[in-house]
Amino acid sequence: MEDLSALEKLLKSGEFLQSLQMERKTADLVFDSRTLKAIYELVSRYRVDYIDYPISSGKESIVFKAYLDGKAVAIKIYKMSTLRFSNIWKYIDGDYRFSKEHLTRSSLVYLWARKEFTNLSECRRYRINAPRPIAFHKNLLMMSYLGTSTRGAPMLKDTEVDFQKTFDQIMDSVKDLYGKAKLVHADLSEYNVLIYRAKPYLLDMAQSVSREHPAADYFLERDIKNICVFFRKKGVDCSMEDSLKYVKPPIKSGKA
Template identity: 35%
Template structure:
């Protein structure tokens, strides 16, 4: 992997984080559509469920998830589904067509068996008080949090997937691809210019922090390379600086990033990176 790893330009960001934004976890239009089960929706559900390239498991997709996809199609955010990009414990990511563009559709599992990891990032954030143990509300809060975090990071000048739309447990965003295939993670490429790559990652971490956010799970597995740029992905768990575990998460991010670049021959340490991230002048 070569290149100068061009930085994107930041926009003006007011305040510290988006911790006071209201995030609604009540029923959405998708829930209402699922309850109504009109003929058009029922036909759509049957067609999607039987599509060979879009194999859906009943344990992953409930009625309202089908309805969320249906609503996104109605609103023009999705025209047709492609194949899976990745599958994970909490979510599957698929490609989809939106006009002439290819987008990524991230579908979070409502019926996942364990939400302990999610709760650790939501607890302590005033936007999510009162959610309790309701799995549906936890997932809906998580998806809306990821959408808000992507927008915040983008304004701060951090190259992230452009967030496009969110409906219930489904997030539509920019598909980060190279030559028609998903972009490679840092863990999957040969970094021929580690010094410049490290500077860009450190600067993005600092910009996130200046915007009031800590990624919370940053490593070579959550940074991809596309067209001369490094792109930070998976911001669902990102927390504001006011989160009670923000400092711990930041230190862990710095240790992970420094450890990766140390393996590339650099004299990077988590402590030094952390000092840079929190410094006012960078």
């Protein structure tokens, strides 16, 4: 394919990286050529102005600040090589929305990005505070950027807030996530909540599952436990049992 070889050349020439204002060193460290191509496609398709610095660099993903129509956005790039099948399969198998798909190694990573996009879209639909999803393409997810012009919003674990109020707000989000969006976050903790404009925003939702998932109750209890343990250390008097009842009210077995 002529187009593809032109693209290969462009990628190799470094011109492309220059246009993204990204250094070759950074790019080589983080990206394989498939990912570079995907970035190129995303950037051209959505007319991303440029990709700025990495906000966070983890084992399985790297998040960049970028600009789209002059506005800051975040682009999360799932690393093709380190995303572990064994770690993520349990969040796909059992979620009827995705479990029927035929998967190869790379399409699994693509599905992971699409799954996060889908889950964030559900949050948007039910007005649950989370980044606004903008697009996904292969192993990339573009979403609204939470933060100021100089720094990304801090994680809950690194902030001083009104802890009682923040706890209540998180529980409201988890309740809406369960009751309205019919999802369980499944990796909720003080690491995956950002404090933005004094409010908690849920983050990192690729692993979030439908509440029909066979392990949904287990994931929900684990989420609530993590949050309670954190807030108890901050002096909030929270009970796991009450929080669970708040999120998932017991079905009344009333007489007819």
